[in-house]
Amino acid sequence: MRPILISCHTRPVIAVKFNKDGDLFFTGSFDGKVSVFWSEPVERLGTFACDGAVKTMTVTEDSKYIVIGTAINGIFIFEVETGTKVKTIEFSSKIHVRDVEFAMGSQQFFMISYESDEKKQSVVYIYDFESVLNREQPSRRDLVRRDRDHYYRGVWGYLNKTIVLGTQNGIIDVVDTKTGELLLSHRAHVNQITSLAFSPDFSMLITASRDCFAKLLDPETLKEIRVFNAQRPLNSAVISPLMLNEGSPKYHCLVAGGQEARDVTTTATDQGGFEITFYNMIFEREIGSVRGHFGPVHSVAVHPRGHMFVTGSEDGTARVHILDQDYFTPAYD
Template structure:
């Protein structure tokens, strides 16, 4: 399984995102580069001008028309995906670390974002915006609610099932469930002893996967937000994802991907095996590891399955992006 190597960044990767159709890959890094590539052959299509701030996250609408970006320069950008034209530049209070469009395919006109502290006067916050776009022009963007009632930095904020909740993960290891309409706290889950680093949902939003720097990942069912599985690894985890081929009813392709690795100051040798930089494939039901894929020379910061589930993309601390297309053995159910 030889990967396609993408050399478009010279600093650590922060986000890799594949569009719903599966043909486009967006990569973000601390070098202020936001690039778009073809997933089939790794050809770079272009870049988006986001200024000089580190790009922490991006998301694209289901129809792939609009791209939204969270910048460390305290800005949220909205681009026309096809042309790269900037439709909006929203000035925020502090460094923007995460952003995501709502998931309603008929009306994607809202996004949630999180910003960090900035100096003594700007406090970290989570906000939901409503955006009006007419004829490819952003005519209005308005804050629906703002929430600062939490003490630990928010690492990710995602829309829950049917856009009814906002789910956030924090440095203190907690996962918070907020009312998406009002911003009020519904539930706080003490999930981990160390930072909760990533959240991912299955295609039907029945299950939520999260992971932590403590080396564990947990699977929750979203009806009651109850943990039902725990996956233990031997490394800090930065990223996780659920295979889009997994079906709760048929139990087809019951796989999750986990990625991370020891930070540079903790690695005492140059051997990549010592740093534990492989991506790990786990059985979502039986909680056991079914495979690992090596390649990165530093921690995996971000990863995502391809839209068809026939491969995945990972971005590392060393600045490399790798596209893997699974071989025939995987597709022929060898790893079931």
Template sequence: MAGVTTSFRQVPLTCPGHTRPVVHLHFSDVNSEGQFKFISASKDAKPMLHQGTTGDWIGTFTGHKGAVWGCCLNKEATQAATGAADFSAKLWNAHNGNELASFAHKHIVKSVDFSQDGTRLVTGCNDKLIRVFALESPKDESSLSLKGHSEAIKSAIWIADPNLLVSSEETSDIKLWDVRTCDVVREIALPGPVLSIELSKDISIITISHSNGVTFLDATSLETIKSYQQPPSCGKVNSASLHPSKSHYVTGGEDFKLYKCSYEDGKETESYKGHFGPVHCVRYSPDGHFYCSGSEDGTVRLWQHTVGETYGLWKNPHENGANSN
């Protein structure tokens, strides 16, 4: 944080457009020109694509007929995927917004995630099934089905190994699956009900929010690296995200606030209140300069990692720029 004083006030940027709660966020990677995008999912059935550094609206994917619960972009931001209460997951062209494919399910789709190479899509559904779709021929709706959950699935994401994924329901366990055999190869117990799962940008760490805490797992061995509890006053931790440098993580939850904490010891370094409802999702930008939050109040807000830095629409009147750590 060299060159940046602590006297600056955090001024979040607000991304309007959604008319109902925002429940999921996902970023693409940074491209060769330093640009990236993010997508927001909302109960208004209208997932939106945003310019990464400013949050500006690019377009809306239209076609779902129910609340959109999950969303993701591939690394290049050329394709998007969404899962919704209309019992479908959809694949989109992220350049023009056209629907490329719609995958029918038997219940609400809560989670979608692209594989690291972008050739497969995993979905998690309220019918307790995980499905894996090959995207080389997206019109072909054939899929693998992974059976083993006893409740509706909350999250399902690919991890470092291209043949493995992890999933959760709203219990304290996560499951590790091998898609080659469709079997559960390991179950890991967490300190409380699992609320969100995120894979770090370097695909080395899995960040899990649960009850009123956060646990970090090694993405290869699935051994616990660190586990921290938030103060009871914070309430339920709905979401957590790790900074790309692994210096800090942020959480959001039932008390409307965002907490930035040290990854080294879990101590709170900053906290901010700007939403007018519970925070449902938080995600760090891939360049680490800011984090996004989505809330019950229907807004997406962007928060600076290093307050006072000149970046995007944020301007520091006292200097030309500063570096984030």
């Protein structure tokens, strides 16, 4: 395949996301812009300009609104189709947004923040999206607080009953959405958890960590099912939706990362581990890898149909890979 190279951004591309229908994808960068693209054929639809570096973003299921979390300037909400700014939620400069994500049904979204005041806590807030759009002061409730070890990534569980949160030291917490009660806590990693993702049917949870391991967990018990040793710090791991393909399911997961940006100058490009690796989840075996980036890969997103994926990297580019027809043959099972 010949990937499509997107070099619209001037600074590292930190987040990449598809919408639910898969006809649009979004790339967010530290240069303060989020770009929207049509996925087939790849063409830029527009940009959303925020103040400050974009850290994370999330799109509603009907692709009408996008919520963008920036490092210290708060949350920005745009209309996807026209690019008009709908709302800005501003915080004091001591609140750092770590992650935002919409729940199933797009009625509410959570925000993981780190507050660098005296308490130095990390707090998970849940926003009611309707009130965010209509009211001056949006209604929110704080669900969990944690000091010492801070939450870094999160994901909504099945039917919005739980939120799975990953901390900076490698602990996974499962929290009840209504009461904020800690249901499960498990040490899965030695270092920071950089990515958490469910499989499309919510039967498996995949984590990626800077301790060079990606793990497949049972979401009910947080028991380790499979362990993938990638031998480089990981930034992102996703499960391919082809696992739900009728007839010829492919139980594949995509794992990407690479050495930290500050170590890159001291090593050769081929040693950095900037490739995107495909693993077979059943046999715990590496299928192959796709090379191309020359900086650590921050984020991987797979099209809901599974035939293409987008990666964003520290080198300032995003790449769109449309998989060849051979990938769908049994040779790559």
